[in-house]
Amino acid sequence: MIQLISFLSIGALLLISLGFFVRRGQRAEGGSGALVQAKQALNTLQGGLLPSELVGRIFDRQDLEYVDSETSKEIRELFLEERKTIALSWVSRVRKQVLSLRSFHLGSARFYAQLSLRTEISLAVDFAALLFECRALQFFLYVRGPFAVPRMVGATAATATRVCKISEQSLAFLTPVYAVRVGEGATRPARS
Amino acid sequence: MLSLIIWQAAILLEALLLYRGYRAKLFSRYPNFYIYVLSLFLSDGLLYWVYLFKPAAYQKWAWYPGFLILFLGCGILVEIFRHVLSHYAGVEKFARVGGFAVLGGVLCFAILYPIFGSSGSASHVLYVRLQRDFLMVQAILLFGLLQLVFYYGIFMGRNLKGMIFGFGQCVGTTLITLALHSYMGVRFEAASILIQQMSYLAALVIWVVALWSYCADPAPEATITGEGDYDVLVSKTRNMVGAANTELIKVNRL
Numbered sequence: 001m002i003q004l005i006s007f008l009s010i011g012a013l014l015l016i017s018l019g020f021f022v023r024r025g026q027r028a029e030g031g032s033g034a035l036v037q038a039k040q041a042l043n044t045l046q047g048g049l050l051p052s053e054l055v056g057r058i059f060d061r062q063d064l065e066y067v068d069s070e071t072s073k074e075i076r077e078l079f080l081e082e083r084k085t086i087a088l089s090w091v092s093r094v095r096k097q098v099l100s101l102r103s104f105h106l107g108s109a110r111f112y113a114q115l116s117l118r119t120e121i122s123l124a125v126d127f128a129a130l131l132f133e134c135r136a137l138q139f140f141l142y143v144r145g146p147f148a149v150p151r152m153v154g155a156t157a158a159t160a161t162r163v164c165k166i167s168e169q170s171l172a173f174l175t176p177v178y179a180v181r182v183g184e185g186a187t188r189p190a191r192s
Numbered sequence: 193m194l195s196l197i198i199w200q201a202a203i204l205l206e207a208l209l210l211y212r213g214y215r216a217k218l219f220s221r222y223p224n225f226y227i228y229v230l231s232l233f234l235s236d237g238l239l240y241w242v243y244l245f246k247p248a249a250y251q252k253w254a255w256y257p258g259f260l261i262l263f264l265g266c267g268i269l270v271e272i273f274r275h276v277l278s279h280y281a282g283v284e285k286f287a288r289v290g291g292f293a294v295l296g297g298v299l300c301f302a303i304l305y306p307i308f309g310s311s312g313s314a315s316h317v318l319y320v321r322l323q324r325d326f327l328m329v330q331a332i333l334l335f336g337l338l339q340l341v342f343y344y345g346i347f348m349g350r351n352l353k354g355m356i357f358g359f360g361q362c363v364g365t366t367l368i369t370l371a372l373h374s375y376m377g378v379r380f381e382a383a384s385i386l387i388q389q390m391s392y393l394a395a396l397v398i399w400v401v402a403l404w405s406y407c408a409d410p411a412p413e414a415t416i417t418g419e420g421d422y423d424v425l426v427s428k429t430r431n432m433v434g435a436a437n438t439e440l441i442k443v444n445r446l
Binding site for chain 2: 003004007008010011012013014015017018020021022024103106107117120124
């Protein structure tokens with residue numbers, strides 16, 4: 001019975017993977033495009049998503065207090081609903097940019113012959129854990145609302161800012177190569 | 193009757209595949225794959241004539257090409273690994289280590305199981321068991337390769353995509369039907385044979401379409417040059433992930 005289950009599971013997993021494989025689109029990965037995307041992700045995080053004024057504005061409790069004191073219950077509910085949508089959208093965009101940074105790492109690491117199996121596995125686990133935590137934050141925001149976890153939001157913004165700083169160092173280390181590549185033009189055959 | 197029609201269609205498709213391979217000069221690009229197809233074509237063609245004119249001899253000889261094709265099937269995997277990962281030294285190393293580990297594990301199982309197992313040693317039993325074990329290895333290797341392809345965002349041309357899809361669906365379907373057959377016994381035998389034949393026919397159609405002409409794999413653009421940069425890249429990424437993790441754990445505990 002164990003044999004049957006293992007054979008069936010592996011066969012089914014293979015067929016499912018093939019389904020995804022065939023439906024996958026064709027797009028350039030790991031080239032200068034990925035580097036540009038990583039840069040854009042970093043810029044979006046630093047310039048558009050993480051400034052403390054913006055985060056403070058979205059999650060400012062004073063807005064809720066004002067609505068509470070001046071308007072009806074219906075308006076309050078509408079306000080909370082809209083703020084929750086904005087907060088969730090904010091976390092979702094932060095997560096998307098972190099994904100873009102991960103994609104940049106993978107696009108770069110795959111070319112190295114000295115790539116370490118153990119390191120890559122542990123990094124994969126770390127990235128998965130990080131993204132899972134982002135999801136958890138989304139869940140809390142969804143269930144408890146944007147004003148129920150103000151410290152959580154502040155700490156998340158701080159986390160993302162820190163991620164950006166480290167990513168910036170990583171991208172700074174690669175920037176000269178990027179500049180050269182862009183200068184060379186897209187038609188030049190790539191290094192194999 | 194249906195089996196015979198599928199058999200004839202398969203021979204025709206194999207011939208067409210070989211013809212197109214010759215015309216599009218694909219033999220030299222994918223030699224292992226075409227050796228496999230050629231062996232299928234020869235064995236199917238010869239066995240078909242034996243089946244028509246000496247049915248008794250067919251029962252005796254049918255197993256032998258099966259063993260050969262089973263081993264040659266691994267050639268397709270070699271071809272796929274060689275082409276898909278040729279540009280990616282790091283991922284290729286990953287796949288090589290994983291591939292040897294899986295192959296070693298299943299071979300050990302295939303050798304040790306008959307010694308300690310209770311079943312007999314008739315050639316067809318051995319063939320079915322060996323076929324299942326080989327398919328298991330091939331399925332695991334293909335599955336692992338697909339995960340690497342997804343994870344590292346590797347893209348490939350129509351030829352390789354078709355080769356993987358055709359071979360993969362055939363391996364997956366055959367593995368499932370063999371497992372079900374061994375569990376359900378004779379009542380599933382006719383259905384099992386038909387499903388396997390249809391799956392093989394589908395693989396041939398996919399291959400004919402995908403390998404009609406040569407389609408080069410998209411060459412990846414390397415983002416970084418230099419040989420000693422991997423450690424730096426890893427340490428930067430690890431710092432980033434580690435810092436983010438620590439902070440997010442704190443966040444989730446608030």
